[in-house]
Amino acid sequence: MVEQVPYINFAWLVPALPLLGFLITGLAYKRLKHNQAGIIASTMVVLSFLVSAALYFVLQSAGKDSATVTLFNWIAIGNMNIPFALLVDHLSLTMMLIITGVGALIHIYSIGYMHGDDRVNSFFAQMNLFTFSMLLLVMGANYLVLFIGWEGVGLCSYLLIGFWFKNPAFNYAARKAFVMNRIGDLGFILGIILLFFTFKSVTFSEVFSQAATLQPGAPMITLITLFLLIGAVGKSAQIPLFTWLPDAMAGPTPVSALIHAATMVTAGIYMIARSSILYNLAPITLNVIIIIGLATALLAAIIGLKQNDIKKVLAYSTVSQLGYMFIALGLGAYSTAVFHVTTHAFFKALLFLGAGSVIHAMGGEQDIRKMGGLRKKMPLTYFTFLAATLAISGIPPFSGFFSKDLILSKAFEQNMIVYILALGGALITCYYMFRLLYLVFFGEQRLAGAHPHESPRVMTVPLVILSVLSVFGGFLNIPSLFGGDSKFSAFMQSAVFSKVSEEMTLSTEIGLILIPLILLSLVIWFAYKTFVKKAMLPAGDEKQMSYFGQLVYNKFYIDEIYIALFEKPFGFLSDFFFHKVENTILDPVVDEIGAATSRFGTMVRRLQPGNMSFYLFAMVAGILLFIVFILII
Amino acid sequence: MKEVSSAIQLIPLDNYIMLSVALFSIGLMGVLFRRNIIVVLMCLELMFNSVNLLITAFSAYHSDPAGQVFVFFIMIVAAAEVAVGLSIVVMMKRNVESVDINLLNRLRW
Amino acid sequence: MVFLFYMLSAIMIISALLIVFNRNPINNVIFLIVCFIAMAGHYILLNAQFLAVVHIIVYTGAIMVLFLFVIMLLNLNKAIIPHKSRATRILAVITGGIFFLVLIAATRQTIEIHPRYPFTSDIGLVKEVGRTLFHEFLLPFEMSSALFIAAMVGAIMFGKKDV
Numbered sequence: 001m002v003e004q005v006p007y008i009n010f011a012w013l014v015p016a017l018p019l020l021g022f023l024i025t026g027l028a029y030k031r032l033k034h035n036q037a038g039i040i041a042s043t044m045v046v047l048s049f050l051v052s053a054a055l056y057f058v059l060q061s062a063g064k065d066s067a068t069v070t071l072f073n074w075i076a077i078g079n080m081n082i083p084f085a086l087l088v089d090h091l092s093l094t095m096m097l098i099i100t101g102v103g104a105l106i107h108i109y110s111i112g113y114m115h116g117d118d119r120v121n122s123f124f125a126q127m128n129l130f131t132f133s134m135l136l137l138v139m140g141a142n143y144l145v146l147f148i149g150w151e152g153v154g155l156c157s158y159l160l161i162g163f164w165f166k167n168p169a170f171n172y173a174a175r176k177a178f179v180m181n182r183i184g185d186l187g188f189i190l191g192i193i194l195l196f197f198t199f200k201s202v203t204f205s206e207v208f209s210q211a212a213t214l215q216p217g218a219p220m221i222t223l224i225t226l227f228l229l230i231g232a233v234g235k236s237a238q239i240p241l242f243t244w245l246p247d248a249m250a251g252p253t254p255v256s257a258l259i260h261a262a263t264m265v266t267a268g269i270y271m272i273a274r275s276s277i278l279y280n281l282a283p284i285t286l287n288v289i290i291i292i293g294l295a296t297a298l299l300a301a302i303i304g305l306k307q308n309d310i311k312k313v314l315a316y317s318t319v320s321q322l323g324y325m326f327i328a329l330g331l332g333a334y335s336t337a338v339f340h341v342t343t344h345a346f347f348k349a350l351l352f353l354g355a356g357s358v359i360h361a362m363g364g365e366q367d368i369r370k371m372g373g374l375r376k377k378m379p380l381t382y383f384t385f386l387a388a389t390l391a392i393s394g395i396p397p398f399s400g401f402f403s404k405d406l407i408l409s410k411a412f413e414q415n416m417i418v419y420i421l422a423l424g425g426a427l428i429t430c431y432y433m434f435r436l437l438y439l440v441f442f443g444e445q446r447l448a449g450a451h452p453h454e455s456p457r458v459m460t461v462p463l464v465i466l467s468v469l470s471v472f473g474g475f476l477n478i479p480s481l482f483g484g485d486s487k488f489s490a491f492m493q494s495a496v497f498s499k500v501s502e503e504m505t506l507s508t509e510i511g512l513i514l515i516p517l518i519l520l521s522l523v524i525w526f527a528y529k530t531f532v533k534k535a536m537l538p539a540g541d542e543k544q545m546s547y548f549g550q551l552v553y554n555k556f557y558i559d560e561i562y563i564a565l566f567e568k569p570f571g572f573l574s575d576f577f578f579h580k581v582e583n584t585i586l587d588p589v590v591d592e593i594g595a596a597t598s599r600f601g602t603m604v605r606r607l608q609p610g611n612m613s614f615y616l617f618a619m620v621a622g623i624l625l626f627i628v629f630i631l632i633i
Numbered sequence: 634m635k636e637v638s639s640a641i642q643l644i645p646l647d648n649y650i651m652l653s654v655a656l657f658s659i660g661l662m663g664v665l666f667r668r669n670i671i672v673v674l675m676c677l678e679l680m681f682n683s684v685n686l687l688i689t690a691f692s693a694y695h696s697d698p699a700g701q702v703f704v705f706f707i708m709i710v711a712a713a714e715v716a717v718g719l720s721i722v723v724m725m726k727r728n729v730e731s732v733d734i735n736l737l738n739r740l741r742w
Numbered sequence: 743m744v745f746l747f748y749m750l751s752a753i754m755i756i757s758a759l760l761i762v763f764n765r766n767p768i769n770n771v772i773f774l775i776v777c778f779i780a781m782a783g784h785y786i787l788l789n790a791q792f793l794a795v796v797h798i799i800v801y802t803g804a805i806m807v808l809f810l811f812v813i814m815l816l817n818l819n820k821a822i823i824p825h826k827s828r829a830t831r832i833l834a835v836i837t838g839g840i841f842f843l844v845l846i847a848a849t850r851q852t853i854e855i856h857p858r859y860p861f862t863s864d865i866g867l868v869k870e871v872g873r874t875l876f877h878e879f880l881l882p883f884e885m886s887s888a889l890f891i892a893a894m895v896g897a898i899m900f901g902k903k904d905v
Contacts, residue, residue, distance in 0.1 A: 612734040613830070616665055620837055627844055631851070644747050647849070652751050654845045656758055662838030663762040666831060671813060672761075672770050678805065679758060679774065682781055685797075693788040698865040698874040701790055705875070708800055709886050713893035715805050719812045720900035726816050727903075 007058045010051060011069040011086050014096060015139060017048045018131040026125035038111035041124035045107050045131055049100035056093050065089055068141050068205070075144075082202060087141035090491050094338060095138035095270055098345050102262045103131050105462035109353050110254040112458040113360060123163060127258065130156035134263050138270055142203040143192050146271065150188065150235065153264045154181040160259060161251040173247035180244045184234015191227030198224065208277045218281065225278055225285040232268030236322050238296045243559050245319055249311040253356030256311060261318055261348035266341045269325045273334040286330045293326025294421055299556070301428040305435075306553040309366050310355050313436050317392065318348060320429060324407055327422060333410045335492035339477050340403040342488075346473050347391040347400055350466040354385040357459055358440060361452040368436060373445035377452045380460050382441050384467040389437045391470040393430035393520055396513070402474035409512050423516060430523045438531035649690035656683035670722050670732045674715065681711050747787060754780040767813050771806060778802045790866035 021044030025037045032040075059067065066089030074084040107127060114120045133152025140146040155178075162174030192202060198220050199207045214221060232238075237245040248260055259265070272279060272289070279286060297320045304316035321344050328337035359366055361378060375382045391400035404426060411419040445452075454460065477488035551557070607618075656679060663676030685704045692700025722732060729736045757776040764770055778801050785794035864870055875883060 613665065613668070617833075617837070620661060620665065620841065624837070624841060624844060627848060631844070631848055643744055648747070648751075650849050651846065652754070654842060654849070655755060658838045658842035658845070659755070659758040659762060661841055662834055665834035665837060666762055669767060671809065671816075672767055675761065675770055675774050675809065678801075679761065679777065682778070682801075685793075686781060686784060689785060689788055689790050689793060693790065693866065696862050696865055698870050699878065701793055701866060701871055702875050702879050704790075704793055705796065705871070706879075706882060706886065708796060710889070712800055712805060713889055715808060716893050716897045717900070719808060720897040722812060723815070724900050732816065 006062065008055070008062075008067045008088060009069055011055060011067075011088050011139070012071055013051045014048050014055070014100070015086075015132050015135040017044045017051070018128045018135065020044060021128035022125050022132060025121055025128065029121035029125060032121050035111055035115070037121040037124040038107070038114070041128045042104060042107035042111065044128060045100055045104040048131070048135070049097065049104050052093065052096040052100050055088055056097070059088060059093070070141075079200065080196070082142060082144055084145060085141035085203070086139040086145075087204060088139065091270075091274060091338065092138050094342065094492070095266075096135060098342055099131065099134050099138065099263050102345050102349050102466070103134075103258060105465055106254050106258045106262075106349060106353065109257075109356070109459050109462040110252075112456050113254055113356055114252060119163070123160075123252070126156055126159045126163070127254075130160065130259065130264075134267070137267055141205075142201075143195060143207075144202055146274075147188065147192065150231070150267060150271075151185065153259070153267060154178060154185070154235075157181070157248070157259050157264055160255040161248045163251055163255065167250075170250040173244070173250040177244040177248050180241045181234050184231045184241055187227045187230025187234070188232075191224050191231060194220070194224045194227060204274065211277050211281060214281060221278060222282040222284050225275070225282040226288070228271065228275060228278075229285060229289065232272055233292065234268075235271075236265050236268030236326070237319050238268075238292050238322065238326060239299065242296060242300070242319050243555075243562060246312050246315040246555070249309070249315050253311070253352055253359060256315070257349045257352035257356070260315065261352050262345040265318065265322055266325070266345070269322070269329060269337055269341055272329050273338050276334045279329070280332065286332060288330075289326050290330030290415075290418060293323045293328075293330055294418060294425075295323070296320070297323025297327065297425045298421060298428075301425050301432070302552055303555050304432045305428065306549060308369055310358065310368050310371075310436065310440065311352075311366060313368075313432060314348070314351055314355060317351075317429060317433065320425065321348070321392070324404065324422070324425070327411060327418065328407045331407075331410045331414055331418075333407070335488065336403070336406045336410060338492060339488050340407060342476070343391070343399040343403040343470070343473050346466055347388040347398075347470040350384060350388040350463060350470055351392070353459070353463055353466065354381050354388065357381045357455045357463065358452075360455055360459070368439045371440045371445075372443040373441070374452055375441040377445075378454050380454055381463065384463040385437060385441065387467040387470050389433045392433055393524070394426055394516065395520060396517070397471075397474065399470050399472070399474035402477055405513060405516070406477070408516065409509065412512060423519075426516065427519055427523050430520050431527055434524055434527040435531055438527060442531070646690065646694055649687065653683045653687040653690070656680075656686070668733055668735065670725065670734050671719075673734065674718055674722070678711065678715070681707065747784075750780050750783045750787070753777075754784075768810075771809050771813065774809075775802055775806050778806070788866065789864075792866065792868045792871045 018041075021041045024040055025032065029037070059065075066087060068085050068087050070083045070085040072084050073081075075082040107124070110123070110127070114123050117123065130153060133149045133156060135149070137146055137149025137153060140149060158174045158178040161177055162171050164170055165174075195207060196202055199210045201207060201210075211221070234241045245260055245265070249256055251259075279289075300316045300319035300323060304313050304320065307313045307316060321340070325337045325340050325344070328334075328340060357378065358371065358374060358381060361374070361381075362371060365371065387398070391398035394401045394404040396402075408419060408422055408426070411422050660676045660679035660683065663679065664673050667673055667676065685707055688700050688704050688707075692698065692704075726732055754777050757773045757780070761770045761773045761777070764773065778797065782794045782798050782802075785791075785797060
């Protein structure tokens with residue numbers, strides 16, 4: 001693609017600026033004091049955001065939909081030609097703006113949150129590295145550059161989850177996240193290999209133009225899309241690779257906000273949306289996606305009902321919302337899914353940052369049974385949290401309403417069962433989110449001796465900005481029912497090719513909006529009654545719960561099943577190899593080789609005793625042999 | 634003199650070769666045999682001389698004067714070498730108090 | 743003439759054997775001198791007059807005297823020299839014998855070489871040797887003076903008590 005778009009070549013700045021921030025804070029991490037690392041890191045991300053916004057205008061004014069910026073020729077072996085190129089089109093621009101925008105706010109928030117930590121410089125270095133990798137992921141023009149970013153974010157996730165590495169439980173959580181990601185990556189790599197095998201290229205434009213000529217339902221396409229799906233399942237925490245996400249809450253709260261709410265976990269959805277043409281050709285895979293997404297959404301929502309740690313509740317709600325995005329993808333409504341990614345980034349980041357604010361105020365306490373009555377002590381946090389909770393529940397006119405409703409209506413058009421189950425999940429979401437809200441902010445303060453105070457300005461300003469976005473962000477995609485023109489979907493159409501139309505008919509729409517609205521209001525009132533009026537606390541002790549309650553509280557014992565199925569056999573195998581093979585066979589063999597060489601050397605050393613007569617003898621004998629040799633031959 | 638010079642044609646070259654080889658191997662035997670450095674050096678001189686004889690014989694038979702000039706140079710080199718060699722022997726005597734060649738085994742590890 | 747040749751050879755070989763098998767170093771020097779004089783006789787037989795004279799002057803007159811001086815300096819006429827083990831001595835003799843045989847066998851395989859120049863017995867005269875030396879071999883001749891300087895310096899260096 002010829003670049004006739006002026007200034008588009010500055011696209012390399014967008015990932016390069018966070019990389020520069022990483023290098024500066026990473027190399028000078030012993031010398032930066034106070035808030036300097038945080039300011040540098042945040043500045044870089046803000047600059048990146050400005051450049052992304054400028055690129056949007058540049059693209060707009062040139063009248064084009066997309067532009068490729070080739071940085072350098074990367075791999076050129078025989079027929080395989082893979083340049084290191086960045087693709088700037090509507091889909092990647094959306095993701096770029098989300099990553100840099102929300103990321104910048106979270107960076108600024110972390111300046112206040114991580115203040116005083118003794119490794120704060122490394123923290124900001126790793127955050128910038130993460131931003132760089134994520135940007136590379138969304139800006140890549142071929143699957144390999146995407147994969148570089150994919151691996152990079154996996155690495156940074158490991159680093160940041162295990163940031164407080166002195167605690168071995170946190171290290172375990174970080175390892176778990178990384179290993180589960182790797183399992184997904186294996187599928188992803190296989191998918192890329194098959195892709196290259198089929199299409200002889202991994203660049204998006206070439207693959208998609210070739211794919212258009214293929215039959216839908218071709219077995220090769222199904223295989224490719226399934227393998228890519230495995231990668232997305234690992235990265236976006238779907239069944240069965242989702243247990244790492246709740247454990248990842250061991251990391252600092254800004255990490256949870258950035259990585260596990262707004263950006264990294266949405267990488268899988270981005271990848272599938274990018275490959276929309278391929279997925280349109282594989283209806284089997286799309287059905288699989290719907291099933292996985294639905295199951296995940298429901299399972300996570302149910303588990304979230306009984307969790308008592310504020311971050312765990314939010315983690316399960318993230319998994320659940322990701323399930324919703326997968327449902328949207330499976331239904332063929334790719335731009336809807338991306339829209340939900342956008343709004344989810346807003347309100348989930350806000351929820352996490354608000355939770356961080358609460359944790360910070362309560363001096364590190366994370367159990368919601370011990371919190372309460374924070375509404376009057378931290379009004380700003382309360383209002384922003386309330387805005388986010390309303391958004392995630394899908395109450396109009398907040399942003400979550402627009403995106404979730406769009407998904408539900410698409411489900412309604414295609415499959416009634418999916419619609420009912422998804423609606424049920426939405427109701428459960430609303431219930432546990434409001435449970436969280438009421439338990440934390442309403443009622444009497446249950447923690448004795450704590451003096452909760454409002455957070456410093458550097459932490460509350462991002463909260464406010466995000467709440468504005470959560471409230472008004474939905475207006476990006478107002479359907480025609482309300483007089484809007486679905487700007488977002490139209491924007492996406494150049495990049496993502498949805499199977500279904502993104503519009504809704506009038507009558508179904510009204511029904512679809514009113515019914516959930518009524519049900520949701522019922523749920524909210526019920527939650528209010530339970531947790532505020534009756535002031536019922538969740539059981540402090542497991543044994544007080546019913547049998548089903550215990551099951552849910554223990555996350556359906558999925559972690560334990562995985563440990564028994566996978567970890568123990570691997571541990572056994574590893575022990576076996578270590579003791580039986582390494583210590584008994586390999587080590588002695590290697591040692592023996594060394595010892596044998598040493599003994600041989602001792603033998604040979606006797607050839608040089610040092611006395612002259614022996615040397616003279618040897619010389620004469622040698623000459624004799626030589627002459628005899630010449631004579632004979 | 635004429636009689637002497639005609640003797641060259643009477644004695645076949647093979648005799649000179651055999652004589653020279655005999656002297657060389659006797660010298661070699663002495664080098665391997667004796668333990669006194671000075672005697673070893675003397676046997677070495679014997680080997681040099683056997684070679685000198687051979688070259689001179691060849692040059693006389695082929696009427697090539699270059700052979701005798703070469704022998705002359707060999708003698709020069711042998712003289713210089715003996716001078717240096719004997720001074721080394723003196724130094725060795727000073728260090729090890731003996732002239733036994735097996736006592737200089739510092740070459741070992 | 744042939745008789746002269748054989749007698750000189752006999753003297754040479756016998757004195758060489760006596761060098762090897764005699765224990766006293768002074769005796770060895772004497773026998774070597776006898777050997778050298780016999781060799782000078784051989785040179786005269788071959789009409790290499792210049793070489794014969796130089797041989798007597800340099801070898802017998804200078805080098806052997808040097809040997810003698812060193813032996814006397816080191817006080818070696820006492821029988822304090824240890825001897826090698828019997829096995830080594832026998833082995834040395836055998837090796838020498840084998841060497842002799844091998845070289846003789848090598849000469850059996852030689853081809854006949856015919857002389858290049860017409861036969862003249864004048865090449866051993868001083869005039870001829872001098873002409874060849876100063877015409878064809880002038881550079882090596884001059885270089886040998888450098889060789890002597892090096893040898894002298896080396897000998898003096900080694901002789902010092904404190905380096």
